[in-house]
Amino acid sequence: MVPTDDAAITSRARAAPIADPSTFAATRVAICSHPRFEAILGALPNDGKPITGAAGRTKRIKRPAAETNVPPRVADRTGAHYRGAMHDASPAPLLPPPDPSAAGISLFLDFDGTLVEIAARHDGVVVDDSLRALVRALAEGLDGRLAIVSGRTAAEIVAYLHAADTAPPFAIAGSHGLELRWTDGRREAPAHPDALDLILTAFAAFADAHPGVVTEEKPFGAALHYRGAPDAADACDAFASRLAAEHGLELQRGKMVAELRLAGGDKGDAVRRFMADPAMAGTTPIFLGDDITDEAGFVAAAALHGWGVQIGDTPLTTARYRLPDVAAVHRWLSHIAGVSA
Ligand SMILES: [Mg+2]
Structure with a gap:
């Protein structure tokens, strides 16, 4: 029986070592909805030694010999797989991203830990006017090809960045992709959960x-x-x-x-939905994020011939590049926006 929900997948992934390749194959398919596990499996040496996951818990997962040296197959929530299409998930240091021209790219930015420093409390983040000015400049330069993609609500993003609520200058995916807002005022959101x-x-x-x-x-x-x-x-x-x-x-x-x-939707879904819009279609998506939930965004960007940028020192990621901290993100974005950092 292949587990299909995150709890079962987590449990199955912890039940290691997985010695039988056929069992492993079923598990590997099953873990497709959890990009972090897939990234971890793709990077594992075939020695069964325990590794420490993003949540700090130790997992002992053995990769079968037949899979050694095969590029990691990265999958998203839809079940689509991308073997070798992305950066080979590796603990090796990643380089900073190149400075792209604003022309031809679409930017997807996580909020906490990417645009703003993580605060001791979730309601304690500090957003200063220089960041708001930077986001405004980016939105103007990218002309409809900027999106903020956050676990926070869309309303929080609007409030923190002092954006217009009815037609913000950037798209917003709030609540991990459950809420979508476009720059022309369109909105989508599910119903409030009963429980x-x-x-x-x-x-x-x-x-x-x-x-x-x-x-x-x-x-x-x-x-x-x-x-x-x-x-x-x-x-x-x-x-x-x-x-x-x-x-x-x-x-x-x-x-x-x-x-x-609510089940359904993730940051990867948000990337695909926004990239299907005429403003972004055909451009190169670039996704910046610092957390596990951003891995789905990295995968979606890569599948659309773009790339991800991991913020911070998380050792295993499907992103292609890395920036060390929020200050470095601001400097990199300033180059794209053509403003001084
Ligand atoms: Mg974050």
């Missing part, structure tokens, strides 16, 4: 019992942030995973956060 009130109540009780854990209500889900209580990471993950299964929601893991949200 959200129950989940918020359960999360609040959990946070009361785990000092430092903070809950966040979102339009299509709820999150447990444990940056203030790193020791509670496993408890948060397990609790959120159980509620996800009970209510048919998806568990979205991120940096120091376990989030429940």
